[in-house]
Amino acid sequence: MQILLAEDDDGVAAALVEVLYDHGHVTRRVRYGREVLTYHRSSDLLLLDLGLPDTDGLDVLRALRAVSDLPVVVLTARGDERSVVRGLRLGADDYLVKPVRLAELLARIDAVTRRNAARGASSVRTVRAGDVEVDLDARRVRVDGAEADLTTKEFDILAVLAGRAGTAVSREQLLDEVWGAPRHPASTSRSLDVHLTQLRAKLRHPELITTIRGFGYRFGDSANPGHPGD
Numbered sequence: 001m002q003i004l005l006a007e008d009d010d011g012v013a014a015a016l017v018e019v020l021y022d023h024g025h026v027t028r029r030v031r032y033g034r035e036v037l038t039y040h041r042s043s044d045l046l047l048l049d050l051g052l053p054d055t056d057g058l059d060v061l062r063a064l065r066a067v068s069d070l071p072v073v074v075l076t077a078r079g080d081e082r083s084v085v086r087g088l089r090l091g092a093d094d095y096l097v098k099p100v101r102l103a104e105l106l107a108r109i110d111a112v113t114r115r116n117a118a119r120g121a122s123s124v125r126t127v128r129a130g131d132v133e134v135d136l137d138a139r140r141v142r143v144d145g146a147e148a149d150l151t152t153k154e155f156d157i158l159a160v161l162a163g164r165a166g167t168a169v170s171r172e173q174l175l176d177e178v179w180g181a182p183r184h185p186a187s188t189s190r191s192l193d194v195h196l197t198q199l200r201a202k203l204r205h206p207e208l209i210t211t212i213r214g215f216g217y218r219f220g221d222s223a224n225p226g227h228p229g230d
Helices: 010-022 033-042 057-065 081-089 102-121 152-162 171-179 186-203
Strands: 002-006 026-030 045-048 072-076 094-097 126-129 132-135 140-143 209-212 216-219
Touching: 002 010, 002 033, 010 026, 010 102, 026 033, 033 045, 033 057, 045 057, 045 102, 057 072, 057 081, 072 102, 081 094, 081 171, 094 102, 132 152, 140 186, 152 171, 152 186, 152 216, 171 186, 171 216, 186 209
Parallel strands: 002 026, 002 045, 045 072, 072 094
Antiparallel strands: 126 132, 132 140, 209 216
């Protein structure tokens, strides 16, 4: 398996590369977050440290998830609850806190690889609810058969909700995944409200985005919560 390792500590990186090689994995080690977006296409799995010198690893994860479903195992010294929760919400497949036992790391890599292989076999990236069709890969939305002209932020919001059609998504999770900052100023929260109002108008079926008072939102009505396309 081709593993991409984002780790700025030379000693830690060297030890990991050696262990992974001994277990049949070819590893490309990078030091900077920007290199993850350069090399991810040629990799089967990413081991991601969060304390990278050029950018926060959580921002790297968010940017990666906008373009790729590459399996990601976070491997970091950052073990506070907020970081763990944000990492998993932003799309990490697993989260390990250093120091980690190498046998456990290898087992987690195997488990993540198996889960993603099974998921990939049935992965569907088009969601339909009522007369609205959301193509997550093409970033295209059709309403009553006509293409809707969404802004980037409007589509990003819809993609988070449609990707979990029928499931409640918290307001904070929506802010985290679309805007990325761990703490959101009032202006960002107001911006979400504005974008949601515009999005509902463009979908022409405002009932498809339900507000769950005190929590967040859900895409899909109760009779037709949204289902994957063929």
